[in-house]
Amino acid sequence: xxxxxxxxxxxxxxxxxxxxxxxxxxxxxxxxxxxxxxxxxxxxxxxxxxxxxxxxxxxxxxxxxxxxxxxxxxxxxxxxxxxxxxxxxxxxxxxxxxxxxxxxxxxxxxxxxxxxxxxxxxxxxxxxxxxxxxxxxxxxxxxxxxxxxxxxxxxxxxxxxxxxxxxxxxxxxxxxxxxxxxxxxxxxxxxxxxxxxxxxxxxxxxxxxxxxxxxxxxxxxxxxxxxxxxxxxxxxxxxxxxxxxxxxxxxxxxxxxxxxxxxxxxxxxxxxxxxxxxxxxxxxxxxxxxxxxxxxxxxxxxxxxxxxxxxxxxxxxxxxxxxxxxxxxxxxxxxxxxxxxxxxxxxxxxxxxxxxxxxxxxxxxxxxxxxxxxxxxxxxxxxxxxxxxxxxxxxxxxxxxxxxxxxxxxxxxxxxxxxxxxxxxxxxxxxxxxxxxxxxxxxxxxxxxxxxxxxxxxxxxxxxxxx
Amino acid sequence: xxxxxxxxxxxxxxxxxxxxxxxxxxxxxxxxxxxxxxxxxxxxxxxxxxxxxxxxxxxxxxxxxxxxxxxxxxxxxxxxxxxxxxxxxxxxxxxxxxxxxxxxxxxxxxxxxxxxxxxxxxxxxxxxxxxxxxxxxxxxxxxxxxxxxxxxxxxxxxxxxxxxxxxxxxxxxxxxxxxxxxxxxxxxxxxxxxxxxxxxxxxxxx
Numbered sequence: 129x130x131x132x133x134x135x136x137x138x139x140x141x142x143x144x145x146x147x148x149x150x151x152x153x154x155x156x157x158x159x160x161x162x163x164x165x166x167x168x169x170x171x172x173x174x175x176x177x178x179x180x181x182x183x184x185x186x187x188x189x190x191x192x193x194x195x196x197x198x199x200x201x202x203x204x205x206x207x208x209x210x211x212x213x214x215x216x217x218x219x220x221x222x223x224x225x226x227x228x229x230x231x232x233x234x235x236x237x238x239x240x241x242x243x244x245x246x247x248x249x250x251x252x253x254x255x256x257x258x259x260x261x262x263x264x265x266x267x268x269x270x271x272x273x274x275x276x277x278x279x280x281x282x283x284x285x286x287x288x289x290x291x292x293x294x295x296x297x298x299x300x301x302x303x304x305x306x307x308x309x310x311x312x313x314x315x316x317x318x319x320x321x322x323x324x325x326x327x328x329x330x331x332x333x334x335x336x337x338x339x340x341x342x343x344x345x346x347x348x349x350x351x352x353x354x355x356x357x358x359x360x361x362x363x364x365x366x367x368x369x370x371x372x373x374x375x376x377x378x379x380x381x382x383x384x385x386x387x388x389x390x391x392x393x394x395x396x397x398x399x400x401x402x403x404x405x406x407x408x409x410x411x412x413x414x415x416x417x418x419x420x421x422x423x424x425x426x427x428x429x430x431x432x433x434x435x436x437x438x439x440x441x442x443x444x445x446x447x448x449x450x451x452x453x454x455x456x457x458x459x460x461x462x463x464x465x466x467x468x469x470x471x472x473x474x475x476x477x478x479x480x481x482x483x484x485x486x487x488x489x490x491x492x493x494x495x496x497x498x499x500x501x502x503x504x505x506x507x508x509x510x511x512x513x514x515x516x517x518x519x520x521x522x523x524x525x526x527x528x529x530x531x532x533x534x535x536x537x538x539x540x541x542x543x544x545x546x547x548x549x550x551x552x553x554x555x556x557x558x559x560x561x562x563x564x565x566x567x568x569x570x571x572x573x574x575x576x577x578x579x580x581x582x583x584x585x586x587x588x589x590x591x592x593x594x595x
Numbered sequence: 596x597x598x599x600x601x602x603x604x605x606x607x608x609x610x611x612x613x614x615x616x617x618x619x620x621x622x623x624x625x626x627x628x629x630x631x632x633x634x635x636x637x638x639x640x641x642x643x644x645x646x647x648x649x650x651x652x653x654x655x656x657x658x659x660x661x662x663x664x665x666x667x668x669x670x671x672x673x674x675x676x677x678x679x680x681x682x683x684x685x686x687x688x689x690x691x692x693x694x695x696x697x698x699x700x701x702x703x704x705x706x707x708x709x710x711x712x713x714x715x716x717x718x719x720x721x722x723x724x725x726x727x728x729x730x731x732x733x734x735x736x737x738x739x740x741x742x743x744x745x746x747x748x749x750x751x752x753x754x755x756x757x758x759x760x761x762x763x764x765x766x767x768x769x770x771x772x773x774x775x776x777x778x779x780x781x782x783x784x785x786x787x788x789x790x791x792x793x794x795x796x797x798x799x800x801x
Contacts, residue, residue, distance in 0.1 A: 148785045149778055155760050157778060159785055161796060169678060171628035182772070185782075197626065210626035217628050228801070247801070253793075261677040261701060275701055277679035278630075279708030279771075287775045289782060293758070325613055326671040326697060359674060361700050382795035389795040424613050445612050445669065452611070540676075542622040549645070559675060561617045563640045 135399035137297045138364050139332045142272040142396070146255050154293045161254040163284050164240045165192040165227070167218040168542070169259030173282035174221040184225040185288045191249060192222045193230040195239045196542050200505050200532035203232055211543065225285075238508020238534040241265040241478040245349065246508055248378025252367035252393040257284055262478045262558065263362075264355040268348035269375070270367035270396050272332070275356065295361045298331040298406040299398075302339035304413035309592040311488070312347030313480060313556070313575035315339065316354040317418035319410055321428040328360030331406060334398065335365050339412045345374040346484035353479045354558050357425040366397035419465050419588055420560045420573040422453035427560070429465070431578070431590045437461035456562050457570050458550070465588050468572070472553040473498070473583040474565070475576055476505030476532075477539035480556035483514050485576040490520040492580035492594050498528035499586030503545070505537040527584065541566045554582040597710040598768035599740055602691050604664030606728045606736045607654045614668065615675035616702060620684045622676075633680055634687030655688075659731040665738065667725055668695035670718070673702025682709050692738050694745070696721045707761050710768065712740060714755045724753070740766060 136144070149157040163186075170192070177184070184190060197211045206212040215232070222229035230236040236243060241262050244250040250266045256273035257263060259281040266273035280290055300323075302315060320327070333355050340348065348365050355363030365371075372390060375381045382389040416430035427450075429436075438450040438461065454461065459468070475481070475489055486506060504524050506512035512534055515521055521531045538545040539557035541564065547553055549568025556579050557564075560571040572588060581591035624636035642653050649656045655663060666685070672695050673681060682705045685693075692712040706713045716724075724747065728734040733748040740762060745753045764771070775782075790797050 149781050152760055154758050157775060157781070159782070159789070168625050172630050172679075175628065180772070196622075208626070214626055214628060251795075254796075259677060259679075261675065275677035277677055277682070277701060277705035277708060279679060279705065283772050283775065286772050287782065288786075289775055289778075291771055291775065325674055326699075329671070329697065329700060356675070359671065359699060380800045382798055383800060385795035385798060389793075392793065424615075426613075445610070449612050540617070540622040542625065559615070559617065561615045561675060563621050564617050567621070567623075567640055 135402040137398040137402050137404065138270060138334055138366055138396055139272065139295065139297055142253055142255065143294055145253065148289060151291060155291055156294070158255060158290050158292045160257055160284050160288055160290060161189060162249055162256045163190045164244055164256065164258035164263070165190060165281070166196055166240050166258070166260065167194045167214045168196040169278050170221065170281055171214060171217045172278050173285060174225070176282050177285055182286045184227065184285045187226045189288060190227045190285065192218060192227050193237055193240050193243060194218055194232055196536045196540065198232055198535040199543050200535050200537050200545060203533060208544070235509040235513060238511065239478045239481065239536055241353065242482060242507030242511065245269065245345070246378070246510055248375055248381030251375060251381070251389070252371060253396050257290065261356040262353050264360070265349050265353040265478055267352040267355065267363040268345060268365050269371055270365060270393070272362055272364070274362040295332040296330055296405040297334070298328060299334045299336055299404040301337035301409045302335060302412055303337045303409060304339055304411045306339060306412050306415060309417060309577065309595050310415050311575040311577065312343055312350040314415055314418045315412060316351045317420065317425065317428045317573060318415050320354065320358050320425045321418070322410065323358055323408065325357060325424055325426045326359040328355065328358040331360050332362045332364055333358065333360045335363060340365055341368065344484060345370060346482045349482070350479055354425070357558055367393050417575065417578050417591055419578065421457065421459060421465060422450065423456055423560055423562050424453070425558070425560060425573060427453055431465055431588065433465055435459045435461050435463040435465070466590065468588045469552070470500055470554050470582055470587055471551040472500060472547065473502035473579050474538045474553055474555040474557065475503070475579050476507070476537050477557035478507065479558045480576045481505060481507030481511065483511050485556065486511065486515050486520050487518070489576040489580040490523045492577050492591060493527040493529070493584055494523050496527055496584040498583045500583060502528065502583040503530035503532055505532040506534050508534045529583065538565050540564060541569070554579050554588060596768045596770055599691070599710050599712050599765040601737070601739045601741070602664055603735065603737045605660060605662055605734050606665035606667050606694070607660040607663035608667050608725045608729050609654050610669045610725060612669040613671045613674055616673055616678050616681040617675055619673070619681040620678065625678060625680050630683045632687060633684035634689070637684040637688045659734065662689065664689055664691045665736055666690050666693045667721065667728060668693055670695065670697045672698050674699035677701045679705045679708070682706050682711055686711055694721060694724060707764060708771070710765060712738065712765060714738070714745070716753065716755055720753055
């Protein structure tokens with residue numbers, strides 16, 4: 129019998145399982161189980177592999193999909209030459225290095241963080257990386273998943289490993305029962321508002337508590353997705369029956385070894401009584417729908433609130449930051465958020481473009497008409513197909529929404545979907561940075577149902593009156 | 596990778612907090628398959644006016660700071676997107692080192708992969724440096740990685756901490772991949788063990 133076995137967190141367990149070699153006191157060589165690749169952050173990595181005559185060590189653990197740069201309409205011929213060059217490069221690279229590839233016309237194509245879970249590639253206990261900061265999404269399954277730069281993409285391609293120093297453990301307990309009309313998006317926005325965009329720097333955040341346990345996998349993915357907006361290296365949620373039910377039967381989910389996998393996954397949750405370097409509690413009972421007013425995800429408050437006054441901020445740097453934000457956003461202190469008029473609504477992104485998000489938004493818009501330009505960009509071809517099967521596309525189209533094909537779209541405005549200078553948008557995406565949705569564009573981050581309510585109202589509005 | 600030993604040059608103060616990598620280089624400038632030539636797009640939304648002319652107010656457009664090699668930053672610099680293009684753009688512009696009280700994790704890592712040194716100091720030390728370099732005549736700094744020191748024009752020396760392996764990689768200009776490939780045998784062994792321990796990971800599904 130093993131006595132005094134040190135208790136471990138979920139993060140510690142995954143970490144220890146993947147250490148190949150301790151390089152020194154702070155640095156380990158870590159094995160990577162799954163590497164997801166997209167067109168924007170990979171071409172330089174493949175080019176460098178070629179130049180140094182190196183190969184991809186594990187093409188079977190590498191999956192590629194174009195998402196950031198793909199058009200969401202008229203996809204037969206890509207007009208933008210630079211985009212086309214990047215998309216062609218991905219296709220060539222995957223062919224040359226024998227990597228699984230979901231091309232633009234494949235029903236499985238979609239946002240990389242939507243399709244990993246959808247295909248059953250994302251599994252508990254894994255290490256997952258991608259040259260994209262929202263890789264944290266996959267943490268919802270109890271996988272250690274984080275974004276990396278292109279040099280690290282190359283390192284993983286060549287060696288299936290990464291040199292890493294362990295992160296610190298933080299647990300955030302989200303307790304209580306959310307009111308009707310409050311979603312996972314409001315939870316994570318509310319949390320970022322509390323701990324700030326650097327609140328999780330150097331940490332992996334494990335989300336726990338009954339509010340998390342009661343969430344669907346879609347909701348959990350929304351939470352983990354925005355861990356990076358709290359500065360965390362990754363987000364984690366302990367795998368449970370909800371997780372296993374979601375995975376079972378998916379394309380790449382375990383089949384003949386399912387029971388063994390399940391037994392292992394059940395051993396992953398943090399040991400009882402284990403100490404975290406940092407622990408926080410958030411009661412969610414009174415949480416209201418959240419909206420950002422500024423240019424950082426931490427600039428957030430209840431839809432019932434108003435634009436803050438920088439004069440109330442004592443810290444000079446923060447005060448200046450609020451002044452800059454309000455100037456960029458074209459907002460005056462004291463304005464009620466519900467009085468802010470909009471030009472556009474965007475429902476999409478790796479944060480909120482899954483089927484559950486579309487169902488919830490469709491319920492709000494059913495039988496109504498949009499007052500402003502609004503579009504829905506499903507997270508993947510399969511999400512789009514399922515939505516069409518359920519007739520959600522008709523509801524959106526009849527209300528006046530544009531119904532697009534899948535991709536990152538106006539979350540980062542790399543393709544043609546972008547705001548014009550000064551245009552204001554309620555968006556279900558993850559970043560309200562200056563220029564994120566197009567130069568001069570103004571973003572208010574909200575949940576899918578808040579976005580739906582905004583579209584049919586023409587301004588920011590509390591969705592609860594439509595429920 | 597280029598080695599980093601010692602640099603002497605102009606340091607520009609850019610004190611804005613939470614500067615994200617979209618701000619350092621917007622998504623529309625990422626449609627490239629090369630690491631080169633991104634300096635022209637660095638901070639493009641703030642560096643240039645709508646008509647393409649330079650925004651004279653922006654620090655890196657001011658005559659004295661145009662050729663800066665060091666950027667002294669506000670808190671949480673480099674947050675958001677993992678795009679390494681942010682570091683490529685800084686490097687291509689001529690920035691070799693950054694000094695700040697806090698950098699976002701992925702950005703911090705990306706710097707080291709490109710021979711760029713991010714230095715973390717206490718907030719008050721950063722503020723002191725900003726005060727000094729805000730005067731053009733004392734804007735030059737000397738950064739010595741071997742001795743982990745920053746020397747100002749006023750002959751003030753400030754020491755900084757850095758993890759030993761990161762320091763060594765920069766000093767030697769080591770390419771991580773070749774170092775890891777030396778451990779090929781260990782990776783092979785790990786994969787063999789893994790196949791036994793986690794047989795479902797080897798299933799041919801899809």
